[in-house]
Amino acid sequence: MDKQKNIKRIKRLSDANGISGFEDEVLEVIRSEAAGLGEFEENSLRNLYLTASANSSGKPVVQLDAHSDEVGFMVRAIRPDGLLEFMNIGGWVPHNIPAHMVRVRNRKGEYVPGVVASKPPHYMSEEERKAPLSIDNMAIDLGAKSAEEVEANFGIDIAAPIVPEALCTYDESNDILMGKAFDNRLGCASVIAAMEELQNESLKVNLTGVFAAQEEVGLRGAVLAARKVQPDLAIVFEGCPADDTVMPEYKAQTVLKKGPMLRHIDARSITNPRFQRYALDMAAKKGIPAQSAVRTGGSTNAAQIHLSNEGVPTIVIGTPVRYAHTHYGISSYADFEAGVQLAIAILKDITPEIIASF
Numbered sequence: 364m365d366k367q368k369n370i371k372r373i374k375r376l377s378d379a380n381g382i383s384g385f386e387d388e389v390l391e392v393i394r395s396e397a398a399g400l401g402e403f404e405e406n407s408l409r410n411l412y413l414t415a416s417a418n419s420s421g422k423p424v425v426q427l428d429a430h431s432d433e434v435g436f437m438v439r440a441i442r443p444d445g446l447l448e449f450m451n452i453g454g455w456v457p458h459n460i461p462a463h464m465v466r467v468r469n470r471k472g473e474y475v476p477g478v479v480a481s482k483p484p485h486y487m488s489e490e491e492r493k494a495p496l497s498i499d500n501m502a503i504d505l506g507a508k509s510a511e512e513v514e515a516n517f518g519i520d521i522a523a524p525i526v527p528e529a530l531c532t533y534d535e536s537n538d539i540l541m542g543k544a545f546d547n548r549l550g551c552a553s554v555i556a557a558m559e560e561l562q563n564e565s566l567k568v569n570l571t572g573v574f575a576a577q578e579e580v581g582l583r584g585a586v587l588a589a590r591k592v593q594p595d596l597a598i599v600f601e602g603c604p605a606d607d608t609v610m611p612e613y614k615a616q617t618v619l620k621k622g623p624m625l626r627h628i629d630a631r632s633i634t635n636p637r638f639q640r641y642a643l644d645m646a647a648k649k650g651i652p653a654q655s656a657v658r659t660g661g662s663t664n665a666a667q668i669h670l671s672n673e674g675v676p677t678i679v680i681g682t683p684v685r686y687a688h689t690h691y692g693i694s695s696y697a698d699f700e701a702g703v704q705l706a707i708a709i710l711k712d713i714t715p716e717i718i719a720s721f
Contacts, residue, residue: 364700369556370533372396373540373699376548377531380466380474382435382452383580384409385524389431389551393574397555400562401572410584412591413572415558422569423715426594426675427557427706428585428664429550429601430578433543434688436525438467438503441514445507446480449525450498453579457496459689464528465503469518476528477503527690538620538695545684545692547578549699550600553682556703557710567714568596578664585664589671596638596676596718598706599665602692603681617683620695622652623702624681629658631666635676637721642678642709649708651701654683676721680706 375396381389386409393411394403401415411431434453441447447467461481466474481501484492503525507513514520531542554572561570571592575584603626607618617624625642627634639655646653669677680702685693 364556364560364703366696366700369552369700370696372555373549373552374531374533374542376551377542377544379548380468380526381432382437382524382526383432383577386431386576389548390574393431393551393555397558397572400555400558406587408584408587409576410588411574412588413558413574415562415570415572417562417566418569422567423595423718424571424592425568425710425713426571426573426588426592426597426668427554428573428575428588428597428599428668429554430547430576430584430664431551431574432577432579433526433546433548434579435527436465438519438521438523438525440521441510441519442502443510445509445513446502446504447477447513447519448502454688455498456688457498460498461496461501463690465525466528467503467505467519468524470520471518473518474526475505475517475519477505480504529690533696538697540694540696541691543690543692545682545694546602546687547600549602549682549684549694553600553680553699553703553706557706560703560707561710564711566710568710570710575664582662582664582667585667589668589675593672594668594675595672596713597665597668598709599663599668599677599679600702600706601663601679601681602684602687602694604661604687605683605685608685616654616656617681618654619683619685619693620697621654621683622646622698623705624654624656624683626656626658626679626681629661629663631662632669632677634665634678635669635721638676638678641717641721642705645708645712646705649704651705651708653701653705676718
C-alpha cells in the first residue's frame with residue numbers, strides 16, 4: 364500500500380466538514396480520491412455508492428461500508444447579544460465542549476471561527492459551580508455584539524451547521540495521527556484503499572463501496588444502503604473508540620497500535636460468529652495484528668445491514684481512535700493499514716461457498 368498517498372487521503376477526509384445531513388464536502392473529497400475505481404451514484408440523503416469497475420453478473424455482492432458524517436453542532440438560536448445557542452448533532456460529553464474553537468457555516472458556505480463559551484467561574488454562584496455542565500448553558504462567541512450583526516455581517520442563521528476547529532496532522536517518527544472526525548473518515552479512507560488495492564484482482568465476489576450518511580444520528584443512511592445494495596456479505600469499517608486510556612489493561616480491547624478491533628457484540632448487533640471466526644483466523648494466518656472486543660454499548664451501520672436481505676453476515680473492522688466524539692482523535696496509521704490489509708485478504712479468499720457456510 365502507498366502509505367504517503369493514504370496519509371494525504373486521511374488528512375483530506377479528516378479536514379473536510381460534514382456533520383450529519385451536511386456531508387456534501389466529504390463526498391466531493393471521496394469522489395476525487397476514488398476516481399477511476401468504478402461508477403458513482405448518489406441519492407438525496409447523500410449516500411454515495413461506488414460500484415467497482417471489475418464487477419460482473421452472477422457473483423455474490425460484498426458491501427464495503429463506512430459512514431461519511433461526523434459529530435458536530437447546529438445553531439439553535441441567536442441571542443440579542445450576538446452569542447449563538449446550539450444543539451449537539453451526534454453524541455457529545457458536555458465537559459469536552461467548552462473553551463474549544465469551532466467553525467460555523469454561513470449562507471455563502473464559508474466557515475466562520477468561534478469559541479464555545481460558558482459562564483466564567485468569577486460570576487458563578489456556589490450552586491452553579493456544583494451543577495453538571497450542560498450544552499444549554501453554553502454559547503458560541505463569534506465576536507459579534509448583536510443578533511443583527513451575526514445575521515448581516517457574518518451571514519449566519521439558525522440551523523447553520525457547526526464543526527470542530529481541528530487540522531489533521533501526522534507524526535511520522537511516532538506513527539501518530541491527530542485530527543477530527545476519525546469516526547469515521549478513517550473508515551471512508553479504508554473503503555477507498557481496499558477497492559484501490561483490489562481493482563486489478565480477479566475476485567469471486569462483486570464489490571460495492573458505500574459511504575453512508577447520517578450514521579451519527581441513527582444509522583439512517585445504512586437503512587437505505589442495505590435496501591439498495593442487497594448485499595450477501597458486508598464489511599463495515601469504523602473509527603472505534605479506543606479504551607486503552609480508560610480501562611485497566613486486562614479489560615482493554617481496543618488498544619492503540621495493536622491492530623484493528625473486530626467486535627463480537629454491541630448494543631444493537633451480534634456479529635455472525637462464523638464470519639467473525641473466519642476473519643480472526645485470516646488475520647492470524649496472514650500475520651495481521653487484530654483485536655477482538657465485547658461491547659455493551661454503541662453501535663455501527665452493521666446494526667442495520669445485518670438485518671437486511673434476509674440476514675447478512677457482517678463484521679466490523681475498527682481502527683482504534685482515542686477520544687472519539689471530541690475535537691481531536693488520536694490514531695495510528697499502522698492500525699489503519701492492518702485493517703485494510705485484513706479486508707483485502709478476506710476478499711481475495713472469499714467464495715460463494717464460504718459465504719454460504721456463514
